[in-house]
Amino acid sequence: MTEGLLEGKVAIVTGASSGIGRATALRIAEEGGKVVVADVLADKGKETVEMVVENGGTGFFVETDVSDSEDVREMVRKTVDEYNRLDCAFNNAGIFGDMKPVAKYDEEDFSRILDVNIKGVFLCMKYEIQQMLEQDGGSIVNTSSVWGLVGGEDSSAYIASKHGVIGVTKAAALENADTNIRVNAVCPGVVETAMVEAIPDEISEALIAKEPIGRAGKPEEIAEAVVWLLSDRASFVTGETHVVDGGFTIS
Template sequence: MELNGKVAIITGGGSGIGRATAIAFGKAGAGVVIANRNVEKGEEVAQFIRSNGGKAIFVKTDVTQSEDVEALVNLTVKEFGRLDIAFNNAGIDGSHLPLAQQSEKDVTDLLDVNVKGVWLSMKYEIAQMLQNGGGAIVNNSSIFGLNGYPTWSVYTATKHAVTGMTKAAALEYAQQGIRINAVGPGPIETPLLEVGTGGNPHSYSGFVPMGRIGQPEEIANAVLWLSSDSASFVTGHTLPVDGGVSAQ
């Protein structure tokens, strides 16, 4: 799949799934804008893409702040002239505790990043894409946005929100040339999962029908397809990429 001439934003592009997707987009020929709170990681990914012949810039971005997200889109257009694709990937998982033991701060942070951050990103991305005549947006939901899991109640709620927001927004813009979908990753070997499992992300392998956890590149491939013209008749869909977990 080629994205020559396309311009893409990836939030949370400094590590894990975001990093893998940014690199995949760069290889496919897109101009890539990496948005990340961590400057060192974001700059490293942009430099890696450029050193391999791609086009990429880094923009320090906090997706919970409207001025940051608006500036991100404006800088994208200033640098590349347009915006065609966005992967709204930035997210956090919070504390793994029963609902009644969650702190108000943790809940507020989860809602701010995982729900408000996706809403703000789409708000400014869609406004720009309408000026281009269309585009493709992929949001990072989760298998937690399709099912319920104990001790993950608030995180699960935020990912259900992403899944629902994806469906509704897809219907709102279906006749205006903007396709909006989501991916639903299962356990993926990322720094986030490593922290959440106490250093052994592969401990989740027994939870997966395929008997292993996934790799970031496997999610990146799904995002690349949903963003490309190969998925031209797909909108409002959350695509599980989970080794069969959601089929159980």
């Protein structure tokens, strides 16, 4: 029997209550990894764990607000208490926010999005890397977006945060290049998630129409890329911005 890509490895997945996070948690378990499901949505997060277990995997849930340093520290501590180590992390938690031009954007809303989307990634990496430095290394993937590579209207906070994810990913990758800790980012295009479903239909339809592949992506398609980046198959890949967008950014 072929060994899974993440056989015996311990992985944290934030934002794992649905969408890309849930799909990735399930794939990690399918590839032999133990999964720590982290999210602010307890019921949905526990549902993800139930799905992991029903499919023969192993995991548990930790209620975590990634913008809160104590929550993130506790997330890592509980992982190590349960499994004695942390090998992989998919820092995926994120929010979209209001669609307004810069001149009308609320300052508190702007700060809230940056707190979750970029400060949250920073905090997760801070405590994940501290643990990985005590071991023999590890692998981290952060969720950016195609909007971390291009501009757009009426989404300045989200776009700024996703550009920031790419920046902090590259910085952490360089800082840890000689420590056997790899850090990469994945940039999904338009994907069938609750976040995209919340966008007005005319906007989401226009975005999908710009996809050369002719459709929105599926969470499972992003999960495949994340699992590969987390695995030893990607052992020479760090600081990479891995685009999975159906050709969106080249059209």
